[in-house]
Amino acid sequence: MSRPRKRQELxxxxxxxxxxxxxxxxxFSHAVAERVALASSDLECLDIIQLRAPVTAGQxxxxxxxxxxxxxxxxxxxxxxxxxxRERDPKDRRKVLVRxxxxxxxxxxxxxxxxxxxxxxxxxxxxxxxxxxxxxFFTRGCEIMRAEIAKLQVAVRRER
Numbered sequence: 102m103s104r105p106r107k108r109q110e111l112x113x114x115x116x117x118x119x120x121x122x123x124x125x126x127x128x129f130s131h132a133v134a135e136r137v138a139l140a141s142s143d144l145e146c147l148d149i150i151q152l153r154a155p156v157t158a159g160q161x162x163x164x165x166x167x168x169x170x171x172x173x174x175x176x177x178x179x180x181x182x183x184x185x186x187r188e189r190d191p192k193d194r195r196k197v198l199v200r201x202x203x204x205x206x207x208x209x210x211x212x213x214x215x216x217x218x219x220x221x222x223x224x225x226x227x228x229x230x231x232x233x234x235x236x237x238f239f240t241r242g243c244e245i246m247r248a249e250i251a252k253l254q255v256a257v258r259r260e261r
Contacts, residue, residue: 133212155198166250
């Protein structure tokens with residue numbers, strides 16, 4: 102009988118660690134956002150822009166769960182701060198793409214370098230197999246989060 106209890110304890114402990122890790126990530130991002138005079142949500146949107154560049158406003162709205170109106174404001178602020186720019190899609194002139202600008206690398210990324218180095222040292226101790234497991238775990242986790250965000254969006258629309 103101790104095995105199910107141990108598993109239950111492990112799952113509970115893992116859930117707590119995932120929640121704490123998420124909270125620490127948000128707090129770290131907020132601290133960086135304050136240093137570079139951006140709203141925390143704008144910084145997160147900029148990270149998505151960098152990861153998926155180029156991205157349309159609609160894609161950014163879908164990725165973040167924000168409305169297209171809110172995304173327009175985010176992109177306006179990021180352009181004004183010099184971190185991103187809108188440009189016409191060369192393949193479809195009706196589309197507008199958003200790309201990060203070099204100021205992102207110069208003014209924001211340095212705030213993440215110490216964390217990146219510490220995490221790289223941490224990850225260096227794992228085998229390739231363990232890293233593959235982590236990649237699979239976080240890939241599935243991101244898929245679950247996107248699905249849960251979509252559920253919340255549907256619920257909010259129904260409540261209106």
